[in-house]
Amino acid sequence: MTEMGHGRLTEEERREIAAEIAGSEYPRAAASDALKIVQRHRGWVGGEIVEVAAMLGMAPAELESVATWYSLIFREPVGRHVILICDSVSCWITGYRALLDHLTGRLGIGLGGTTADARFTLLPVACLGACEQAPAMMVDEDLHGDLTPEKIDAILEQYP
Amino acid sequence: MTEPLREKPLTGHFRPDGQPVALAAYREAGGYRALAKALGQEPQEITKTVIDSHLRGRGGAGFPTGTKWKFMPMGPEARRPKYLTCNADEMEPGTFKDRLLMEGSPHLLLEGMIIAGHALQADHAYIFLRWAYRRAAAILEKAIREAYDSGLLGKNILGSGTSLDLHLHISAGRYMCGEEKTMFTALEGRRPLPRTAPPHVTTSGLWGKPTVNNNVETLCNVPAVVGLGAERYRQLSHTGDGGTKIYGVSGKVNRPGGWELPMGTTMRELLEEHAGGMQKGLACRGAIPGGASTEIVLEKDFDARMDFNELQKVGSRLGTGTMIVIDDRTCPVGLLLNLMLFFARESCGWCTPCREGLPWIARLLQAIEEGRGEPGDLEILEEHVHLLGPGHTFCMLAPGAMEPLGSGLKHFREDFERHIREKKCPWGG
Ligand SMILES: Cc1cc2nc3c(=O)[nH]c(=O)nc-3n(C[C@H](O)[C@H](O)[C@H](O)COP(=O)(O)O)c2cc1C
Ligand code: SF4
Ligand code: FES
Numbered sequence: 001m002t003e004m005g006h007g008r009l010t011e012e013e014r015r016e017i018a019a020e021i022a023g024s025e026y027p028r029a030a031a032s033d034a035l036k037i038v039q040r041h042r043g044w045v046g047g048e049i050v051e052v053a054a055m056l057g058m059a060p061a062e063l064e065s066v067a068t069w070y071s072l073i074f075r076e077p078v079g080r081h082v083i084l085i086c087d088s089v090s091c092w093i094t095g096y097r098a099l100l101d102h103l104t105g106r107l108g109i110g111l112g113g114t115t116a117d118a119r120f121t122l123l124p125v126a127c128l129g130a131c132e133q134a135p136a137m138m139v140d141e142d143l144h145g146d147l148t149p150e151k152i153d154a155i156l157e158q159y160p
Numbered sequence: 161m162t163e164p165l166r167e168k169p170l171t172g173h174f175r176p177d178g179q180p181v182a183l184a185a186y187r188e189a190g191g192y193r194a195l196a197k198a199l200g201q202e203p204q205e206i207t208k209t210v211i212d213s214h215l216r217g218r219g220g221a222g223f224p225t226g227t228k229w230k231f232m233p234m235g236p237e238a239r240r241p242k243y244l245t246c247n248a249d250e251m252e253p254g255t256f257k258d259r260l261l262m263e264g265s266p267h268l269l270l271e272g273m274i275i276a277g278h279a280l281q282a283d284h285a286y287i288f289l290r291w292a293y294r295r296a297a298a299i300l301e302k303a304i305r306e307a308y309d310s311g312l313l314g315k316n317i318l319g320s321g322t323s324l325d326l327h328l329h330i331s332a333g334r335y336m337c338g339e340e341k342t343m344f345t346a347l348e349g350r351r352p353l354p355r356t357a358p359p360h361v362t363t364s365g366l367w368g369k370p371t372v373n374n375n376v377e378t379l380c381n382v383p384a385v386v387g388l389g390a391e392r393y394r395q396l397s398h399t400g401d402g403g404t405k406i407y408g409v410s411g412k413v414n415r416p417g418g419w420e421l422p423m424g425t426t427m428r429e430l431l432e433e434h435a436g437g438m439q440k441g442l443a444c445r446g447a448i449p450g451g452a453s454t455e456i457v458l459e460k461d462f463d464a465r466m467d468f469n470e471l472q473k474v475g476s477r478l479g480t481g482t483m484i485v486i487d488d489r490t491c492p493v494g495l496l497l498n499l500m501l502f503f504a505r506e507s508c509g510w511c512t513p514c515r516e517g518l519p520w521i522a523r524l525l526q527a528i529e530e531g532r533g534e535p536g537d538l539e540i541l542e543e544h545v546h547l548l549g550p551g552h553t554f555c556m557l558a559p560g561a562m563e564p565l566g567s568g569l570k571h572f573r574e575d576f577e578r579h580i581r582e583k584k585c586p587w588g589g
Pocket of ligand 3: 086087088089090091092127128129130131134135136254255
């Protein structure tokens with residue numbers, strides 16, 4: 001799916017991670033930010049984690065244990081756009097299931113799946129803290145609330 | 161009971177268009193005046209005002225804020241650096257109050273943190289913000305830059321001799337990071353498992369140094385406490401707990417939202433007056449009053465005042481003060497299943513009752529919901545409420561999860577039994 005899981009950081013990534021470390025009280029405090037830098041460039045974090053660990057002065061296995069803890073650090077390739085659909089209580093009450101049915105039907109994938117054209121990955125997420133706009137979801141960095149199946153169709157169009 | 165002062169010290173200056181209040185407008189509305197006042201006071205004097213104000217923590221547990229600050233080692237003998245952390249993880253399902261505050265007025269939070277930093281003689285402050293709050297992150301980043309540029313942060317704040325460095329840390333999604341000792345582990349770049357206490361965090365917190373951690377809303381109250389003084393601040397409330405509260409309502413109501421109201425506002429007033437009542441054709445059966453980890457309150461008890469003591473009289477607690485309304489077309493078994501799946505997914509797996517018990521509970525609830533429940537299942541669930549309860553686990557995630565489950569089994573017993581008797585979900589879930 002991607003050519004970039006081969007495990008070497010680019011110069012740009014190294015520079016950004018080094019700057020993050022320089023701005024931290026201790027190098028390892030930059031761990032999750034460093035992982036996010038890699039993810040911003042590649043969509044997910046692959047074998048580069050070994051080099052990132054070296055920069056942070058951590059054992060690779062230790063950084064792995066940090067990376068796998070967070071639900072929003074991806075250790076597998078994802079699509080160009082990531083849909084995070086809230087499956088927590090207020091959204092569940094106000095229509096989560098109908099939205100999920102609609103999304104999985106339209107995209108032809110289940111939760112955790114990526115469309116064949118690598119356009120979308122669909123993931124469940126815990127309460128987005130937007131419960132007054134439930135049901136809600138995020139696409140990439142954008143929050144979308146008060147959703148209906150019709151609104152979802154229009155929203156997906158914004159993400160080619 | 162005397163009527164509280166109808167003032168909104170936290171949100172009164174918010175813009176009607178929902179845009180964040182900028183630094184100049186914040187100042188015009190009286191912002192940073194409390195800071196100037198505080199910088200002229202001794203740290204201990206501020207902490208005393210906070211104690212006298214009866215401000216209690218808005219992060220869920222309601223710990224008295226001034227008392228917490230008093231534990232901080234002070235003076236030249238204290239180990240340094242000392243830390244202040246602001247918990248902006250807000251991942252408790254049903255909760256969105258801290259987001260409203262940060263998006264509405266970032267400088268309110270910063271002013272609260274700078275005053276707290278002065279009162280605690282802290283060297284560094286961190287805001288631990290959840291990833292999903294992208295808008296709040298951008299608003300805070302801008303406000304922090306403005307504050308540094310205006311001499312409100314950094315060395316020698318406003319010429320007072322007090323200094324504070326403030327860092328914004330953005331997390332990557334995991335409910336457990338909101339538990340304070342877990343949050344420190346996350347900030348240190350370790351796998352964020354919780355830690356044992358004692359030692360108390362004011363002895364050994366972030367990087368093993370003295371630390372005070374407070375919730376966003378708690379810190380947003382600090383300028384009002386200092387500005388108004390303890391007595392006037394207490395008078396904002398209907399009850400003995402001081403101040404106002406950012407309450408919220410979600411679920412199938414006409415106007416879901418969040419509002420600043422006197423502490424001790426009733427659940428009924430919130431539902432009927434502020435949230436506009438139930439959507440057409442629906443009846444209210446009850447609510448989870450303070451985020452997912454609080455006991456369900458039945459509609460008949462909605463005259464209860466939402467504060468730290470009064471809600472206990474109806475078997476619940478304030479938690480985060482954001483209530484999730486349960487309507488009569490929502491299946492209580494399905495609702496509890498949803499909650500237990502959340503807690504099971506977010507468990508860190510450290511202790512056996514939580515790691516093994518939560519998925520087991522979810523499996524049983526799923527079976528009942530799908531008509532495969534058996535006589536005896538409810539007793540097994542009740543047993544788990546005890547097994548995962550306080551004292552059996554490392555952190556409060558599991559006991560918190562048992563609050564809606566235990567109360568749900570009690571309040572909706574007949575609905576559970578019907579699922580088992582009729583071998584299906586009466587709501588068609
Ligand atoms: C699993 C778990 C998650 C928590 N999440 C949060 C949170 O997102 N925000 C918060 O302020 N407190 C959260 N808390 C409570 C904190 O541990 C802590 O008590 C609180 O931040 C203290 O602030 P306060 O005294 O100002 O209320 C959580 C606790 C647990 C056990
Ligand atoms: S109660 Fe659950 S979340 Fe808390 S430490 Fe134990 S296993 Fe982890
Ligand atoms: S439950 Fe979905 S945003 Fe809170």
